[in-house]
Amino acid sequence: MTNTNATISLMFRQQQTAEDILEPSPWSKLRRRILGNHSFLIGAVILVVIVAVAILAPLLAPHDPYDQDLTKRLTNPFWHEKKIDPDHALGTDKVGRDYLSRLIYGSQISLLIGFSTMLISGVIGTVLGVTAGYFGGRVDMVVNFIINTRLAMPVFLVAMAAVVAFGASLTVVILVLGLFLWDRFAVVMRSITMQARDLDYVKAARAMGCSTPYIIVREIFPNVLSSLTVVATVEMANAILLEAALSFLGFGVQAPTPSWGLMLNEGREYMFFSPWLLALPGVCLFLLVLAINLFGDGLRDVTLERER
Amino acid sequence: MTEAALETVDVTCVFQVGQGFLRGSKPLRAVNGVSLKIPRGQVVGLVGESGCGKSTMANILLGLQRPSSGDVLYSGNSAAGFSRRQIARRIQPIFQDPYSSLNPTKTIEAIISQPLRIHNVGAPSEWTARVTEMLDVVGLPRRVAASYPSQLSGGQRQRVAIARALVMRPEVVICDEPTSALDVSVQSQILNLLQDLKEEFGLTYLLISHNLAVVQHMADRVAVMYLGRIVEEADSDALFDDPRHPYTRALLGSVLTPDPRLGVPDTHLGTIFPNPIDPPSGCPFHPRCPNCTDICQSVPPHLVSDGDHETECHLYGGAS
Amino acid sequence: MASGVILEVENLRVDIPVAAGMLHPVRGIGFSVSRGETLCIVGESGCGKSLTSLAIMGLLPKTAQRTADRMDFLGRDIRHLGEREMARQRGGSMSMIFQEPMTSLNPSYTIGNQLAEVHLRHVGQNRTAARDRAVFLLEKVGISAAASRLGQYPHQLSGGQRQRVMIAMALMCGPELIIADEPTTALDVTIQAQILHLLAELQREFQMGMILITHDLGIVARVADKVQVMYAGKTVEEGPCETVFDAPMHPYTQGLLRCIPIPGLTRRGERLGSVPGIVPNLVGTLSGCMFRNRCDHARDACANMRDEPTHMGDGHAYTCLRAPEEILGERQAAGTP
Numbered sequence: 001m002t003n004t005n006a007t008i009s010l011m012f013r014q015q016q017t018a019e020d021i022l023e024p025s026p027w028s029k030l031r032r033r034i035l036g037n038h039s040f041l042i043g044a045v046i047l048v049v050i051v052a053v054a055i056l057a058p059l060l061a062p063h064d065p066y067d068q069d070l071t072k073r074l075t076n077p078f079w080h081e082k083k084i085d086p087d088h089a090l091g092t093d094k095v096g097r098d099y100l101s102r103l104i105y106g107s108q109i110s111l112l113i114g115f116s117t118m119l120i121s122g123v124i125g126t127v128l129g130v131t132a133g134y135f136g137g138r139v140d141m142v143v144n145f146i147i148n149t150r151l152a153m154p155v156f157l158v159a160m161a162a163v164v165a166f167g168a169s170l171t172v173v174i175l176v177l178g179l180f181l182w183d184r185f186a187v188v189m190r191s192i193t194m195q196a197r198d199l200d201y202v203k204a205a206r207a208m209g210c211s212t213p214y215i216i217v218r219e220i221f222p223n224v225l226s227s228l229t230v231v232a233t234v235e236m237a238n239a240i241l242l243e244a245a246l247s248f249l250g251f252g253v254q255a256p257t258p259s260w261g262l263m264l265n266e267g268r269e270y271m272f273f274s275p276w277l278l279a280l281p282g283v284c285l286f287l288l289v290l291a292i293n294l295f296g297d298g299l300r301d302v303t304l305e306r307e308r
Numbered sequence: 309m310t311e312a313a314l315e316t317v318d319v320t321c322v323f324q325v326g327q328g329f330l331r332g333s334k335p336l337r338a339v340n341g342v343s344l345k346i347p348r349g350q351v352v353g354l355v356g357e358s359g360c361g362k363s364t365m366a367n368i369l370l371g372l373q374r375p376s377s378g379d380v381l382y383s384g385n386s387a388a389g390f391s392r393r394q395i396a397r398r399i400q401p402i403f404q405d406p407y408s409s410l411n412p413t414k415t416i417e418a419i420i421s422q423p424l425r426i427h428n429v430g431a432p433s434e435w436t437a438r439v440t441e442m443l444d445v446v447g448l449p450r451r452v453a454a455s456y457p458s459q460l461s462g463g464q465r466q467r468v469a470i471a472r473a474l475v476m477r478p479e480v481v482i483c484d485e486p487t488s489a490l491d492v493s494v495q496s497q498i499l500n501l502l503q504d505l506k507e508e509f510g511l512t513y514l515l516i517s518h519n520l521a522v523v524q525h526m527a528d529r530v531a532v533m534y535l536g537r538i539v540e541e542a543d544s545d546a547l548f549d550d551p552r553h554p555y556t557r558a559l560l561g562s563v564l565t566p567d568p569r570l571g572v573p574d575t576h577l578g579t580i581f582p583n584p585i586d587p588p589s590g591c592p593f594h595p596r597c598p599n600c601t602d603i604c605q606s607v608p609p610h611l612v613s614d615g616d617h618e619t620e621c622h623l624y625g626g627a628s
Numbered sequence: 629m630a631s632g633v634i635l636e637v638e639n640l641r642v643d644i645p646v647a648a649g650m651l652h653p654v655r656g657i658g659f660s661v662s663r664g665e666t667l668c669i670v671g672e673s674g675c676g677k678s679l680t681s682l683a684i685m686g687l688l689p690k691t692a693q694r695t696a697d698r699m700d701f702l703g704r705d706i707r708h709l710g711e712r713e714m715a716r717q718r719g720g721s722m723s724m725i726f727q728e729p730m731t732s733l734n735p736s737y738t739i740g741n742q743l744a745e746v747h748l749r750h751v752g753q754n755r756t757a758a759r760d761r762a763v764f765l766l767e768k769v770g771i772s773a774a775a776s777r778l779g780q781y782p783h784q785l786s787g788g789q790r791q792r793v794m795i796a797m798a799l800m801c802g803p804e805l806i807i808a809d810e811p812t813t814a815l816d817v818t819i820q821a822q823i824l825h826l827l828a829e830l831q832r833e834f835q836m837g838m839i840l841i842t843h844d845l846g847i848v849a850r851v852a853d854k855v856q857v858m859y860a861g862k863t864v865e866e867g868p869c870e871t872v873f874d875a876p877m878h879p880y881t882q883g884l885l886r887c888i889p890i891p892g893l894t895r896r897g898e899r900l901g902s903v904p905g906i907v908p909n910l911v912g913t914l915s916g917c918m919f920r921n922r923c924d925h926a927r928d929a930c931a932n933m934r935d936e937p938t939h940m941g942d943g944h945a946y947t948c949l950r951a952p953e954e955i956l957g958e959r960q961a962a963g964t965p
Contacts, residue, residue, distance in 0.1 A: 023459040026412075200409035204472070207370045208423050209396030222413040357816035358787075461906055491672040492843060493903035496887035500899050518817055521846075525889035525896060548891065562821035564846030565890050568870040572824040572850045
């Protein structure tokens with residue numbers, strides 16, 4: 001008797017909700033939005049090209065970027081009429097190294113620094129921010145204090161001091177920047193986690209008996225991921241510019257490593273007679289940072305709309 | 309009398325509320341000495357205005373909030389003997405807002421099967437079958453399993469939330485305003501569904517709602533909460549036919565039935581809403597009470613029982 | 629004007645271009661409100677009731693296009709008024725009360741400041757006059773010790789008190805018409821009754837017209853003089869409150885009334901009625917009765933029906949092909965008139 005009743009009500013129920021799924025899947029919506037977002041597409045294309053150049057540098061570069069040829073110092077790039085060398089399309093620098101090859105290898109340095117700094121600072125900032133945001137109270141107070149302490153320290157001066165103390169090398173630059181650029185990660189992750197923590201699906205997971213680490217990793221993290229990637233792009237661009245600035249001042253990557261910032265420094269003396277020595281690495285830096293920012297901006301527009 | 313599936317014994321929950329920089333904090337008694345029995349197989353309604361402690365009660369019953377004092381009994385056994393996960397298998401919640409109660413990054417199948425995964429119930433190969441079964445039970449088409457919450461309507465999402473709550477076959481479901489975020493026509497579907505499921509799975513509900521029409525429709529027994537205390541508790545018929553506490557009367561008087569011949573009722577309640585951090589002396593309801601007397605301002609009333617009908621008000625004696 | 633009509637709207641439409649085409653959230657709404665009269669627009673989310681109110685106030689989003697055959701407010705055509713003219717009307721002779729009192733008040737100004745500001749902008753008298761009026765109205769809306777409340781900030785008030793302040797603010801310039809969009813949805817039941825009671829009292833006292841937008845049939849029954857049931861951007865049934873509730877003609881109105889538990893009428897645990905299905909998509913070209921996919925009485929002819937309301941006298945009208953046969957038939961069979 002009860003059984004038939006249940007079956008009848010079951011049939012009734014299914015009839016009741018013969019509703020269709022209203023919306024297209026979020027992934028297909030995301031795809032459509034990406035294709036409609038020009039800044040995201042332009043940024044992504046430039047970024048992919050630069051990353052490809054960095055990876056394929058040994059194949060693309062016509063010369064070894066460290067090879068000096070003092071007989072061919074400061075040759076002009078191809079658009080000049082005199083003093084050009086068919087072997088060096090973009091000319092050579094003051095010690096006769098092929099400028100094109102150095103620019104190509106320079107992308108490796110910038111991307112390496114940008115990426116590893118972002119990873120280190122991203123991990124530190126996310127752990128601090130998510131912990132503070134999820135637990136709140138005392139934990140939050142402590143993390144806030146650490147963030148404020150960090151914000152009170154001038155990155156640039158500390159970086160220069162660290163280089164003086166530990167010697168200048170790629171590793172030192174990466175570590176110093178990585179250990180200093182996590183503040184934005186922490187601040188953003190903290191506030192987003194705080195919002196996510198109070199949502200009912202987190203409460204539902206707790207009521208289900210999920211452990212706290214599970215909730216943080218499986219419930220909250222996927223929902224803060226899009227904001228995390230946006231901050232990551234901003235920090236990556238920031239790190240690349242800081243490295244260039246440090247190298248330009250001589251506190252960053254040391255010669256003869258082909259870093260765009262260092263190349264700017266080396267080209268400084270020839271600013272009036274060979275302006276391309278400054279302009280070319282400058283344009284490269286500009287393009288890379290612009291691409292990352294366009295990409296990040298587009299990513300924000302594309303993903304934040306998804307959450308609405 | 310039927311055995312209580314869930315019971316609270318003199319539960320109090322105090323929060324420390326910060327008063328601003330360097331001003332220290334003050335205690336807020338969100339729940340203040342509440343004893344509530346939820347008999348197996350019945351629907352108990354818990355009504356009251358926002359800030360009366362209903363949601364804190366729900367959190368305490370779900371084991372999400374430890375009471376400052378008092379005990380929660382699951383089938384007569386103290387909460388101390390249960391782990392979080394054991395409580396989770398007995399009691400599951402359904403929330404008000406189906407838009408925030410489902411994780412937007414997960415598919416419906418992942419959401420409904422999550423309790424099974426957490427509690428290691430059955431083999432992973434059986435989970436899909438269980439999800440399909442639950443979708444049938446709550447009246448959703450099977451193809452929603454692969455979709456995401458954002459693709460569903462509010463009513464469909466609430467059905468998913470119900471499926472998730474029931475997939476582990478809990479004994480008690482705490483329905484916290486299960487329909488108030490939904491459209492009228494969807495509301496009735498969800499209420500019907502909750503009724504059906506109660507029969508089908510032999511569930512016990514605690515229905516927290518401010519919609520008294522819904523509570524009267526669903527509940528066997530009703531408790532009225534005001535500022536952390538239960539001020540009146542009785543069987544549904546008794547409470548709705550013969551409300552005793554002035555607050556209950558005001559609440560019932562405020563229900564707007566769709567009767568075009570009646571105007572908007574005058575509840576005769578004061579317009580001051582007391583600050584729960586600094587509750588009024590005596591009976592906490594006295595500043596708003598139309599029947600307030602001198603004693604109400606100084607002496608807190610005691611619970612007076614008349615059979616199953618319990619009232620905490622000086623109008624019915626109780627001052628010692 | 630002679631009959632005391634404040635607002636008259638005919639064939640109001642709102643169109644919003646979206647990615648998938650043209651969205652038609654409001655598709656030809658018409659109504660009139662007289663002095664001292666309450667019109668309730670009732671419907672579920674997405675039926676266009678809120679957009680209707682925003683369209684009257686001239687507060688639609690920039691991309692939305694509004695057309696109407698007629699929109700006369702106090703005998704004046706307001707269809708082509710510029711932004712500045714409309715701004716003068718809003719808060720002056722027509723004012724609006726929103727659902728969420730927390731977000732409608734500016735948290736960084738005292739309520740005295742915010743009340744006076746409205747008065748100064750529209751009436752332009754001195755500060756003392758504005759302050760006196762603020763105190764007078766705060767007392768009217770039931771806020772105790774009104775003069776001392778002027779210096780308080782919105783966060784110092786409870787939700788019910790904030791909504792009272794919102795009402796006082798709406799009344800500051802003696803409006804002829806008040807549009808209240810779900811004014812009590814965010815409030816507790818006892819506060820809801822108090823606020824509605826207050827609104828009804830004030831309306832009687834000041835002889836204002838009021839448009840109340842809500843999804844709650846209980847509220848409609850208690851406060852409305854006239855009811856307008858909206859579905860998918862159209863009026864499906866309208867008429868005097870008692871007639872619509874006593875003898876609803878449109879299947880949608882009937883369905884809605886069957887959905888709500890009514891103390892004393894629905895038995896405990898009894899199955900409630902329901903309106904199966906969901907609101908249709910209002911993008912693109914729409915024809916016929918939009919309720920047909922959820923309607924028990926629907927026939928093929930419903931897909932092609934014209935939107936001509938059937939009038940039943942005393943202002944009661946509905947738009948449905950099947951109602952005469954099905955619903956009147958049922959009613960006669962049941963022996964009720």
